[in-house]
Amino acid sequence: MKYVFPLFITAALLTGGLTAEDIGISSGNARLLLHQDPADQSYSLAFEAAGKIMRTYEPEKPLSLEVNGERIDGSYTKVSQENGTLICQGIVTSKHGTQFLFTDRFLAEKPDSFELRRNVAIQNDSLEDHFFNSLFGIEVTAKSSLEDSEYFVPGVWYRTNFKTRMAGALAKNPNDHYFLFREDRLPLPLAMLRNVSDGGTVSMIHAASEPTTFTGDRGEERVVDERMQFGSIGVRQLDGTSLAFMFPGSEGEQNHVAWRSTDRWALRSHPVKKGIQHHYKLVISFSKTATYPDAVETTWKHAFDIYQPKIRPVDVKAAFRGLVETLDHYAVSRGYDAPGFPFSVNLPSGTARAYNYQMGFIGRQLPNAYVLIHQGIAGKQNDLRIKGEEIVDFWAANSLTGDGLPRTWYDPAKGNDAKGSWRKSDNPRGGTAMRVATTGMEGMLSAYSLDKRNGTDKPAWLAACRKFGDWLVANQNDDGSYYLAYSHQLIDGRHPPTETSKFTTTNPVRFLITLHQTTGDQRYQDAALRAGEFALTNIHHTYNYVGSVIDNPNVIDRESGQEAIYAFLALHDLTQEKRWLEAAVQAARYAETWMYAYEIPVEIDSGVTDFPKDRSIVGQTLIATGQSAADLGFAFSSFDYYRLYLFTGDPHFLTIARLLVHNTKQALNWDGSLYPDQPKGLQLEAFSVTVPRRKGVMECLSWNYTAHLDPLVRFQDAFGSMDIEAIEKLPLAKRQEFNRSVMKPR
Known part of the structure; x- marks a missing residue:
């Protein structure tokens, strides 16, 4: 009008x-x-x-x-x-x-x-x-x-x-x-x-x-x-x-x-x-x-x-099944000295390119293992559950240093007598990045809580999570912050930082709060609140979302906005204080500005493209300043935008949530049409929207699966369905009640 x-x-x-x-x-x-x-x-x-x-x-x-x-x-x-x-x-x-x-x-x-x-x-x-x-x-x-x-x-x-x-x-x-x-x-x-x-x-x-x-x-x-x-x-x-x-x-x-x-x-x-x-x-x-x-x-x-970006509906349940089947297809438990998922799979052939394991961030070994356990229980598929549990067992038993800092990247060896090795770094500055450690250990903690609720106690998993939680408590800076990355080497009894930026202090918050709720240990809650206060002052109030794309550190990026949403929403769930919700809303408003909300067509005379010619780029997102690559990583946040819609009543958040549920799957082989006869969870890892248009990384990485699976599991656990359209048919009061009960041991 x-x-x-x-x-x-x-x-x-x-x-x-x-x-x-x-x-x-x-x-x-x-x-x-x-x-x-x-x-x-x-x-x-x-x-x-x-x-x-x-x-x-x-x-x-x-x-x-x-x-x-x-x-x-x-x-x-x-x-x-x-x-x-x-x-x-x-x-x-x-x-x-x-x-x-x-x-x-x-x-x-x-x-x-x-x-x-x-x-x-x-x-x-x-x-x-x-x-x-x-x-x-x-x-x-x-x-x-x-x-x-x-x-x-x-x-x-x-x-x-x-x-x-x-x-x-x-x-x-x-x-x-x-x-x-x-x-x-x-x-x-x-x-x-x-x-x-x-x-x-x-x-x-x-x-x-x-x-x-x-x-x-x-x-x-x-x-x-x-x-x-x-x-x-x-x-x-x-x-x-x-x-x-x-x-x-x-x-x-x-x-x-x-x-x-x-x-x-x-x-x-x-x-x-x-x-x-x-x-x-x-x-x-x-x-x-x-x-x-x-x-x-x-x-x-x-x-x-x-x-008015158009929503491109997909069959979410079919996409979910295809992703789980893909994890199952590529997971290895024999032939290597440690179980896990390949770091990357070649496209369009579907052959595994590299079997090396990173616990979180782009490797997501532990979050993916949690999904296998979850679906093994939900679908009464014990083989899935066993595969997932073997992966968590490996990380719980082997990844943590003596005082609790995780080593996050493992190169498995092939053959019965061979021995794999731990990498000295998961980021350009060396050592362990908080982003990798916390996204990985959240997966382990979720797996522990899930098994516990279903009659299986895994004390070694909880012990590993507590050991890392104790490390976070002991190594928190006086101002409540954490450094971006820490050395694996002990100097004077501590792991010195290899990167001193503090703008990723949001990264451990949700893990600490969940660990507090799982164990009742007040120290973890106190550490989360102190980290939140630092983030509120130095990230929220300054509008400075920096550093969570750790392979491109210290730049303004989308993922720092997403990490801030997770941290501030968890703090709001914990305290019910309005200021944390306001901070989550601001981070969400920021993060969505990285999402393509209009169509950019392929070149008129283009030949074969990596991102499909006939699929929409709406819902794909730029990654960080300093580059022009885009990916599907905003899919991680669909659940959180839906929660913000229920908290605020802003229908715009509902639109974003629906775009992230559906449109982020435009490069996913969910219906088998992109890569015929290949697993349906395969998808392009990243690509260029501008020239050369839709050319990209012809690999599928482990994080690509998690980006879709994690929020859909959260929808299922919180609202009883992973289908956002079905959830919307529930009475508003019921949805709001479910939303208020989200942050409890998973």
């Missing part, structure tokens, strides 16, 4: 020096203003919000082009109105005589928002004009520096970009003048700027984007082709700070077109010729937000509602 507001004409003196006859549109508290120059009868464009005038990319010149790499600007010469829409036209002529006819249609999109529908047609094209781009922008703050504002470009630019070490990131250098990002690498094509001093917030969304391209769209040299129909969006910093959009989408001053960021532009242009399709729709919105998280939420939800 479009909101139609009356046009106005005023002769009053307006803030910012606009005088004489001004034409415009009102939308809520914002106005779009066209001012006519009496000298030549041309029109300039500006916006007014909260008494502040914001002019276009080139003040007084709303029409901006680059032709053969040179900037030329122009004004509107004709303005008319039709049913609440301002229709503005102008011609910009190149020095060689080519005429570029701009037709811009402005209307009120919703209160405090305007829609621009732009079309550029070429007339009298000159053979000396070879390529062009059009631009639109708003100078939000005049005579300003980058530090005066906060920024949001999903998956690329957050509040702490300039404060965080991020090799390869696109928005890392505050001395750059241009921060334009190809929209096909963004989960939604938008950029937002919030003034720190007054909370004034302006966003620009490329609406109705269909970002097509072709296989020649590669490398950093200029590419000229009309098949490129994507834009670039971001920020320009000169004397003032502007939101900017370029079409087609050149990327710079840093680019990832050559995979890793480089200090140069990757230029993309359209040819100068008649009949070319050069049009786009932008939505520009104005508001005043109390905080940066409020600005992110408002902007993201606005774009999300514009695109």
Whole structure:
């Protein structure tokens, strides 16, 4: 629905020096203003919000082009109105005589928002004009520096970009003048700027984007082709700070077109010729937000509602069965000196590439073993249960060092007399990372509680969990934090940190709380609360979600948002304090901004792709800044988003939960159609959404199974069904009752 507001004409003196006859549109508290120059009868464009005038990319010149790499600007010469829409036209002529006819249609999109529908047609094209781009922008703050504002470009630019070490990131250098990002690498094509001093917030969304391209769209040299129909969006910093959009989408001053960021532009242009399709729709919105998280939420939800991502239903129960059967298929208990699952499986052949075992993170040996036990009990399949229990037995008996720090990665040996070995590191800095240890040991603790509830006591499993819990209590920093990783070597009776970042302090919280509830030991609860207080101050309040992608440490990433959700939700379950729920909600709002919520098609002339051509990428997520890879890892959080929906009543969280249950399985062989005659749990580990589109890692890793299985098991245990659509048919009061009872020994 479009909101139609009356046009106005005023002769009053307006803030910012606009005088004489001004034409415009009102939308809520914002106005779009066209001012006519009496000298030549041309029109300039500006916006007014909260008494502040914001002019276009080139003040007084709303029409901006680059032709053969040179900037030329122009004004509107004709303005008319039709049913609440301002229709503005102008011609910009190149020095060689080519005429570029701009037709811009402005209307009120919703209160405090305007829609621009732009079309550029070429007339009298000159053979000396070879390529062009059009631009639109708003100078939000005049005579300003980058530090005066906060920024949001999903998956690329957050509040702490300039404060965080991020090799390869696109928005890392505050001395750059241009921060334009190809929209096909963004989960939604938008950029937002919030003034720190007054909370004034302006966003620009490329609406109705269909970002097509072709296989020649590669490398950093200029590419000229009309098949490129994507834009670039971001920020320009000169004397003032502007939101900017370029079409087609050149990327710079840093680019990832050559995979890793480089200090140069990757230029993309359209040819100068008649009949070319050069049009786009932008939505520009104005508001005043109390905080940066409020600005992110408002902007993201606005774009999300514009695109309304479609849910792609799968048979969840069939997918679950296929995943369990795949675990069963690849699990080994003989032939190696330790049981487990292969670290990776080749695609499309389905052959195991490597049998090495990592307890958590991307290896997920223990969480997967827990699922086998769970399904062995639920389905009365004792062979599954035995396989899972053998894996947990191995880790409980062998992984912990003398004082309780787990060794997390094991290379099994083949043959009866051979002996495997433990790796010295699970991360680039060496030693044991908390992310690996806690995700693994949570699996062991869940397996212990499950077996205990079903009549089998495994005291060695609980002893191992307690030993690690005791290590966490003894090695917690005075401020409540934990370091990212610790050495396996003892120095002066302690394991020194190999990576001193504290931003992964969220990682052990849920394990500690579950261990407290399993054992009744108050020390574990106290450690969890102290870690929570540190995380609340240093992660939540600063909006700094960093470091949980441990193979790419100390960068802003999606998984740190997910880990924060788990920690803060567990603390809320423990205490019922509102502040923990608020922190979980903020982390969830942040994490979802990494999820692709619109379609980015494969190249028009593409051949075979790794991620299937005919499947949707909606629901897949970027992993971290400093790279452009995407994966299905957001599937882990479907259960938690559903819980947040029940706690808050926000239907948006329900939509996200449904997307994560269904759409994350687009690359899963759940129906056997992707990899015929291969296990149905196989799927692509990671891939590129932008160029080269849908090329990826042709392997399936152990974590890929867990990402789907873990939340579905949690749904089953909490709500009696793993089918979110069936759960939604239960009475709301019943669902809320189940939700309040989630955090109990599993």
